[in-house]
Amino acid sequence: MKRAADVTLVLVLLLASAAALLAGGPAATPADAFAALAGGGTQEARMVVLGLRLPRLLLGIGVGAALALAGAALQSLLGNPLADPFLLGISGGGAAAATAAFALLPAAALGLVPAAAMAGAAGATGLVWWMARGPLGSSSTRMILAGVAVNAAASAAILTILSVAPSPRLPGALAVTMGSLASANGAAVAWLAPYLFVPAFVLLLHGRDLGLLATGEESAAALGVEVGTVRRRVFLAAAALSGGAVAFAGVIGFVGLVTPHLCRMVWGQNTRRLLPRAALAGAALMVLGDLVARRAVAPAELPVGVVTALLGVPFFVVLLRRTS
Amino acid sequence: MTLLAASALSGGYGGAEVVREVDLAVAEGDCVAVLGPNGAGKSTLLRLLAGILPATSGTVELRGRPLAAWRRREVAQAVGFVPQSVSFAFPLTVAEVAQQGRAPHLGPWRPPSPHDHAAVAAALGRVGLAGREGAAVQRLSGGERQLVLLARALASEPRVLLLDEPATALDVRHQLDLVAILRELTAKGVGAVVVVHDWNFALRVANRVAVLHGGRLRAAGAPEEVLRPELFRAVFGVDVELVERPGGVPFLVPRA
Numbered sequence: 001m002k003r004a005a006d007v008t009l010v011l012v013l014l015l016a017s018a019a020a021l022l023a024g025g026p027a028a029t030p031a032d033a034f035a036a037l038a039g040g041g042t043q044e045a046r047m048v049v050l051g052l053r054l055p056r057l058l059l060g061i062g063v064g065a066a067l068a069l070a071g072a073a074l075q076s077l078l079g080n081p082l083a084d085p086f087l088l089g090i091s092g093g094g095a096a097a098a099t100a101a102f103a104l105l106p107a108a109a110l111g112l113v114p115a116a117a118m119a120g121a122a123g124a125t126g127l128v129w130w131m132a133r134g135p136l137g138s139s140s141t142r143m144i145l146a147g148v149a150v151n152a153a154a155s156a157a158i159l160t161i162l163s164v165a166p167s168p169r170l171p172g173a174l175a176v177t178m179g180s181l182a183s184a185n186g187a188a189v190a191w192l193a194p195y196l197f198v199p200a201f202v203l204l205l206h207g208r209d210l211g212l213l214a215t216g217e218e219s220a221a222a223l224g225v226e227v228g229t230v231r232r233r234v235f236l237a238a239a240a241l242s243g244g245a246v247a248f249a250g251v252i253g254f255v256g257l258v259t260p261h262l263c264r265m266v267w268g269q270n271t272r273r274l275l276p277r278a279a280l281a282g283a284a285l286m287v288l289g290d291l292v293a294r295r296a297v298a299p300a301e302l303p304v305g306v307v308t309a310l311l312g313v314p315f316f317v318v319l320l321r322r323t324s
Numbered sequence: 325m326t327l328l329a330a331s332a333l334s335g336g337y338g339g340a341e342v343v344r345e346v347d348l349a350v351a352e353g354d355c356v357a358v359l360g361p362n363g364a365g366k367s368t369l370l371r372l373l374a375g376i377l378p379a380t381s382g383t384v385e386l387r388g389r390p391l392a393a394w395r396r397r398e399v400a401q402a403v404g405f406v407p408q409s410v411s412f413a414f415p416l417t418v419a420e421v422a423q424q425g426r427a428p429h430l431g432p433w434r435p436p437s438p439h440d441h442a443a444v445a446a447a448l449g450r451v452g453l454a455g456r457e458g459a460a461v462q463r464l465s466g467g468e469r470q471l472v473l474l475a476r477a478l479a480s481e482p483r484v485l486l487l488d489e490p491a492t493a494l495d496v497r498h499q500l501d502l503v504a505i506l507r508e509l510t511a512k513g514v515g516a517v518v519v520v521h522d523w524n525f526a527l528r529v530a531n532r533v534a535v536l537h538g539g540r541l542r543a544a545g546a547p548e549e550v551l552r553p554e555l556f557r558a559v560f561g562v563d564v565e566l567v568e569r570p571g572g573v574p575f576l577v578p579r580a
Contacts, residue, residue: 079413205432212427215410221376222407223480224400224428269416 005266009277013061013284020057020287021049025299028053056184060290060304061283062192063181063249064259065200066241068282069275071256072263073203076210076271077234078129080143081319084257085121085242088143089150091253093124094239094246096154096161098176103165114191118243124150125239179250179305181290188248195244199237204275206230211271252305254312255282255289261319325387326351327484327515328373328403332382335372336539341380342368344539350484350515355506357530357547358519361560365539366519367408370486373517374405386484400428404482406473408489412462419457421472422448425479447478450505452498466493474502484515491525503529523551523564523576535559551576 021037022030028041028048035041036049067085074083074090085091097120101113131146158177203210209230212220221227245252259282260274267277286304289311293304329349336342343365350356358366371377373384375391384391391399404425412421425447426440448454451471461472470493477485485506491499506516506529520526526533527547534544537559543550556564556576563579 075414079411081413208427208430208432212424214414215412215416215421215424216407218371218376219407219410221396222374222400222403222405223424224397226396264414269414269420 002267006277009280009284013280013287016284016287016291017057017061020060020291021053023291023295024048024053052184055186055189056181056290057287058189059184059192059248060181060286062189062196063245063252064255064282064284064286064289065279066192066196066245066282067252067256068259068278068285069200069203070238070241070245071282072260072271072275072278073210073234074238074256075260076214077231077238078143079214079216081261082144082257082316084254085238085245086251086253086256087151087316088125088128088147089154090121090124090128090239090242091246091251092151092154093127094118094121094243095176095251096120096157097123097243098247099158099161102176103161111191114195114244114247117247118195118240121243121246122236122239124154125235129235176246176250178303179252179308180293180301180303181249181286182301182303184248192244192248195240195247199240200279202233202237204272206234207272207275210234210275211269214269214271250303250305252286252308254308254316255285257319258308258312258315259285261315326385327354327387328517329385330369330373330382331385333369333372333379333384334381335377335379336365336368337377342539343372343536345382346536346539346541348373348517348534348541348544350517352513352515353510354532355510355516355518355530357526357533358517358536359521359523359526359533360536360542364536366536367488368539369536370405370488370517370519374403374486375399376405397428397431400480402483404477404480404485406470406477406485406487406490408492409466409469410473415460415462417457418448418453418459418461418464418472418475419444421461422453422457422475422479425476428480443481444475444479447475450478451475452501467495467498470494471498474505478505482514484517485509487516487518489519489521491520491522499525524573527551527573527575548574 022033024033028036028045032041032045033049036045070085071083074088075081094117098113098117101116105112128143128146128150132143209220209225212223212225217227260278263274263278263281267273289307290304293302293307296302326349331347333346334341334344346369358369360366368377372379375384386394386399386402422444426436426444429440430436448457451474453471453475461469464472470490474490491502494502510516518529530547532545533547533550535542535550535555542559543555553564553566556562564576565579566574566576568574
């Protein structure tokens, strides 16, 4: 049954990707798009499909995988089913730093935006963890409250920067706070790759450790986990994944929360098996969400963050009611 | 052969020393019961022995080498630790928890071998949880959860087993099972340290007892030498009577 679920997951991702490349406005109908992908078609169709839709698809795959991996890892590391880069303020911290970078850096240095987002995400992660940690370890309630505080501070910082920043920079800064894949291009995809692959490898390396940490630090240490080292690495990896996602697609909520739980329902709680599947499922979810965002109110477009929130909020409520 | 040895071991939390200058050795086949009033430092001593709490001074040696000289995973391969309780944030099954016991032997990439699966099945069978592999631990009673944690430690096939109040939530049938399991293990040369509150449980299972009071080792030795009425008066502030039974384990009764 799990094998069938694996096959289904890959098929869903492939079909969603095909739909994302083929579906669209009159500039490239499905037939035009197919021709363009096959190497023919009009110049305009090739430009739309290869220059716009393909990078957007790849960015969606990367961002969805990054957020789902970060969420799955943080849930296990913190032993908290409600952990998610968005709810814990990690994406918010990254967004605040990215907004500041957009507003303050000279145009030539905008390549540093993802690094700033990663630093902001790492800072927010450390802050939430420090605030949530009491003498007896961290509690779910304290952690979510710390996330609320960090999110509020990040929003305040973003609004302050937007109020005082020079106006030509504002579109870029606004895109960070909205959560959208619309600004995707080949360079963004290339920039995201190291923020995805290096942390993903670190998390897979510690997949088994993360499963042990889900039952508490003392329990994990007794089973051979170097808790301090693993915690530092996983926090940094989650911050890099969240920061990378925020830098190129803005704040997109709930993918990191919902995806791992859906995967846990299908594949069980073995973290080593869960992580790669969560990455694929996050990618599929993001591609599908972006498809809805593009087509639901065409020719206008919704930010994909709106779609993931519409999906994620009811899920969060159910999870909150179930978690003691 | 000495498996685990603490000398002048001290440690605690946030600068406060809870355990002070304790000497304790566990040899092959030993079962050491650690007794003492609430807050005496029993659980802390166990954490120090397992190396999951760093000592502030003194040393713990595993097979003659300081714990710090071993890798964490190597210690976990040799030393099984059964905590009082574990918080299960996710709906893990009984089998998934028991399989965690094999983690120290697997490392990051190696999938479980037939031997790993067999060790898990044997451990679950030994604690009486065969057939319950698919049950969610979150839904189990406190006693059943203690059995799952015991199975997890047994699955790791340890040389030394450290148990923190493993019998508190167990009914009398399972307490006797636990006694039998500990006797089987020690007969095979495994060393065990058991923190207990039940003196009679200690008398049944241990060949040596250590009594902690205020973080210090108050007495240590053979049960019948250590568990004397004078010690109970001094450490617990209660009067007890040692009832001898011809041909059986004596038992202790507090005088009301």
